[in-house]
Amino acid sequence: MNRKLLLATSLRTMSRHKLRTFFMGVGVTVGVATLLATRSLGGGFEQALLEKVDRMFGLSSIMLNDGGGGPGSFKITDLEAIEEQIAEVVAWDPMLVVGGRELKYQDINRQVTIYGHSERGEEVWNRGVVEGEYFSVDDSASAARVTLIGTRMAEALFGEESPIGEQILLDSIPFFVKGVLEPLGIDPHGEDRDLDVHVPTATVMRRLLNVDYITSAKVLVSDPAIVEETAERIASILRQRHGILEGEPDDFMMFTPKFIRQRVAEASRALKVYLPAAAVVVLLVAAIVISSIMLVAVRERFAEVGLRKALGATDGAIGLQFLAEALAVSLASGLVGVLLGFVAAKIIAAKMGLPTAIDMPTIALAFAAAVVVGLLSGLLPARQAARLDPVEALR
Amino acid sequence: MMHLRGISRSFERPGEERLDVLKGVDFDVDSGEFVAIVGPSGSGKTTLMNIMGLLDRPDAGEYELAGQPVSDLTAAEMARMRNRTLGFVFQQFHLLPRTTAAENVELPLIYSKARETRSRAIEALCRVGLEDRLTHYPSELSAGQQQRVAIARALVNDPEVILADEPTGNLDRSSGEQVMGLFAELNDNGATILFITHDEQLASKASRVVRFEDGHLLTQSN
Ligand SMILES: Nc1ncnc2c1ncn2[C@@H]1O[C@H](COP(=O)(O)OP(=O)(O)OP(=O)(O)O)[C@@H](O)[C@H]1O
Ligand SMILES: [Mg+2]
Numbered sequence: 001m002n003r004k005l006l007l008a009t010s011l012r013t014m015s016r017h018k019l020r021t022f023f024m025g026v027g028v029t030v031g032v033a034t035l036l037a038t039r040s041l042g043g044g045f046e047q048a049l050l051e052k053v054d055r056m057f058g059l060s061s062i063m064l065n066d067g068g069g070g071p072g073s074f075k076i077t078d079l080e081a082i083e084e085q086i087a088e089v090v091a092w093d094p095m096l097v098v099g100g101r102e103l104k105y106q107d108i109n110r111q112v113t114i115y116g117h118s119e120r121g122e123e124v125w126n127r128g129v130v131e132g133e134y135f136s137v138d139d140s141a142s143a144a145r146v147t148l149i150g151t152r153m154a155e156a157l158f159g160e161e162s163p164i165g166e167q168i169l170l171d172s173i174p175f176f177v178k179g180v181l182e183p184l185g186i187d188p189h190g191e192d193r194d195l196d197v198h199v200p201t202a203t204v205m206r207r208l209l210n211v212d213y214i215t216s217a218k219v220l221v222s223d224p225a226i227v228e229e230t231a232e233r234i235a236s237i238l239r240q241r242h243g244i245l246e247g248e249p250d251d252f253m254m255f256t257p258k259f260i261r262q263r264v265a266e267a268s269r270a271l272k273v274y275l276p277a278a279a280v281v282v283l284l285v286a287a288i289v290i291s292s293i294m295l296v297a298v299r300e301r302f303a304e305v306g307l308r309k310a311l312g313a314t315d316g317a318i319g320l321q322f323l324a325e326a327l328a329v330s331l332a333s334g335l336v337g338v339l340l341g342f343v344a345a346k347i348i349a350a351k352m353g354l355p356t357a358i359d360m361p362t363i364a365l366a367f368a369a370a371v372v373v374g375l376l377s378g379l380l381p382a383r384q385a386a387r388l389d390p391v392e393a394l395r
Numbered sequence: 396m397m398h399l400r401g402i403s404r405s406f407e408r409p410g411e412e413r414l415d416v417l418k419g420v421d422f423d424v425d426s427g428e429f430v431a432i433v434g435p436s437g438s439g440k441t442t443l444m445n446i447m448g449l450l451d452r453p454d455a456g457e458y459e460l461a462g463q464p465v466s467d468l469t470a471a472e473m474a475r476m477r478n479r480t481l482g483f484v485f486q487q488f489h490l491l492p493r494t495t496a497a498e499n500v501e502l503p504l505i506y507s508k509a510r511e512t513r514s515r516a517i518e519a520l521c522r523v524g525l526e527d528r529l530t531h532y533p534s535e536l537s538a539g540q541q542q543r544v545a546i547a548r549a550l551v552n553d554p555e556v557i558l559a560d561e562p563t564g565n566l567d568r569s570s571g572e573q574v575m576g577l578f579a580e581l582n583d584n585g586a587t588i589l590f591i592t593h594d595e596q597l598a599s600k601a602s603r604v605v606r607f608e609d610g611h612l613l614t615q616s617n
Contacts (some may be wrong), residue, residue: 005505012494016493303489304491306489307489307491307502308502308506309450309474309477310448310450310477310483310489311477311478311483311502311503311506311548312474312475312477312478312479312503312506312507312552313474313478313506314470314471314474314475314506315470315474316471317474317506390450391445391450391451394450394485394489
């Protein structure tokens with residue numbers, strides 16, 4: 001039997017057994033669609049996350065957090081020393097982040113996290129204001145009771161009105177709204193950064209907490225290429241200043257762009273690897289379903305197989321026919337799966353504001369998966385059919 | 396055309412005694428003969444015809460078909476002979492369901508990789524008088540018409556031998572006579588015809604009747 005006829009015969013069998021074909025194909029369709037959608041979304045998700053991280057964090061930044069030694073070990077003087085000793089450190093922003101604070105405005109009460117930033121936060125974090133003014137050197141020096149709020153927070157508190165110059169209470173202390181922060185959206189931790197409340201670090205230290213330490217700092221270096229080595233030099237300065245002996249662990253944590261990118265890649269691995277792996281499991285199940293349905297079909301088609309043999313079909317031709325049928329079913333449902341997966345990826349991406357990365361290799365992978373399922377599932381029924389004894393089959 | 400020597404075939408089922416169905420059958424059929432095989436039920440007529448039709452292999456004995464010793468043939472060569480040299484007609488017609496008459500007749504041509512399969516199938520259906528039933532499904536045809544489709548399928552590849560196992564067994568008398576008429580016509584055109592029947596009257600239309608009894612062939616001519 002030639003290829004065209006084989007295809008025609010397979011398509012005819014499919015159209016004559018629509019329900020059976022549907023049940024055989026639905027698993028492949030779901031598997032292929034999941035495979036395609038998750039791989040495309042995973043790629044887009046990672047891309048979007050990296051862009052956001054790069055914008056928020058920058059490529060020549062080092063993040064320092066207290067840690068290990070508990071709060072209190074990390075001081076502004078540490079950073080002054082770092083700036084003095086390392087010429088490549090061009091700017092730094094000391095931060096004190098405190099959660100669970102009470103924000104009050106008229107009859108609105110909210111629990112907020114207060115971010116302490118210096119006047120250099122604008123440059124170091126690449127996030128200024130869309131309205132009003134950023135913190136000044138004076139604000140830091142005098143521990144001024146001023147605050148910057150995110151766009152959504154401004155909307156929540158003041159609606160359409162301009163918040164500039166308005167007074168809000170933070171832990172019952174009055175603060176004047178000095179500016180509205182540039183919108184940033186959801187950060188990689190899932191935090192809506194447009195609900196931020198920022199206060200000068202010095203103000204948090206002296207007026208809100210009355211402490212002499214900070215919780216974290218972001219340091220900018222002059223060139224992305226030297227970030228990692230500068231981070232090492234900073235670490236050794238901090239260890240020396242904190243009196244940490246050789247072999248003892250750090251009492252601080254340090255994050256570099258390389259580290260953060262690795263974490264992002266790990267996060268998106270769920271989408272890029274584990275979900276497609278689940279799709280592969282679905283496809284394997286689909287192969288088993290097709291195989292068992294076809295095995296039943298072979299039994300139902302005993303007489304057909306016997307007759308075809310009597311009419312001159314070789315064992316090979318019979319086997320090929322069943323293999324072609326399995327392949328045709330899985331290819332057709334694979335095609336539907338590719339279309340469904342494509343549409344699903346586009347819709348989900350649009351809803352989540354993500355780019356989709358549907359590329360040819362991904363589509364090729366999805367199709368290859370369908371072919372493999374077809375061949376795998378057709379093998380056993382094909383062998384069964386080919387070995388049928390025509391006398392028995394025709395009785 | 397067909398020469399059988401000492402053909403035996405027995406069946407063994409677990410827990411039962413071995414059943415010797417063919418006990419050394421010698422049988423010769425010349426080219427162009429029209430042979431009827433008769434005999435009591437269970438005497439081994441179908442078993443013999445399956446062996447002659449290369450659907451089954453004997454346990455012992457020699458069989459030569461169209462000059463070819465069958466024991467030397469590979470499975471693929473046997474398939475090829477079933478396709479080119481032989482044509483089958485069965486009591487239950489064995490047409491593919493949900494497949495038109497023309498497509499059913501086309502099947503042997505597909506396995507011989509022939510060209511113009513559709514027009515040859517239509518030609519064969521014309522020969523059995525079904526030119527106006529080409530796109531009918533088996534379920535839309537009478538029993539007699541279905542058996543004529545099966546005969547068209549048997550003759551479409553111009554085989555030298557047609558083997559028919561009780562071809563009229565499921566037909567009424569007039570349809571049966573129609574089928575026998577077609578066989579006679581094919582035989583006139585040179586085909587060798589072997590058919591099994593329980594109907595002595597139909598058997599008498601053959602040029603030779605062989606009687607089967609207890610695994611042996613009792614030849615008788617008429
Ligand atoms: N595969 C098999 N296994 C076991 N016994 C079998 C098998 N095939 C045939 N037989 C037995 O062999 C004997 C002959 O069977 P066969 O079908 O050849 O008879 P027959 O002459 O064609 O009978 P009928 O006229 O009823 O069609 C029967 O007793 C049957 O039960
Ligand atoms: Mg019989």
